[in-house]
Amino acid sequence: MQRLMRRPDVEDVTGLSRSTLYSMMAEGTFPKPVKLGKRAVGWREADIATWLDSRAQDVD
Secondary structure (H helix, E strand, O other): OOOEEOHHHHHHHHOOOHHHHHHHHHHOOOOOOEEOOOOOEEEEHHHHHHHHHHHHHHHO
16 A cells, blocks of 8 residues: 655655645646545655656756
8 A cells, every 4th residue: 555645744855845846736747646535635655756766867
C-alpha cells in the first residue's frame, strides 16, 4: 500500500509553500493530489519522490 502525504508534509519535504504547490499543479509541473474525502487530499509519497528526483537531475 502506498503512503499518502498531507500538504504540510509535502511542504516540508519539498520546501515549497502552499501557494507555490497549487500554482505548479495548475501549470502541470507538480503532481496532483488524490482526493481522500470531501475536503481532504493527499499526495502519493512515490509521486513526490519521483518529482524530487527529477528536480535533482535538472540541477546536474
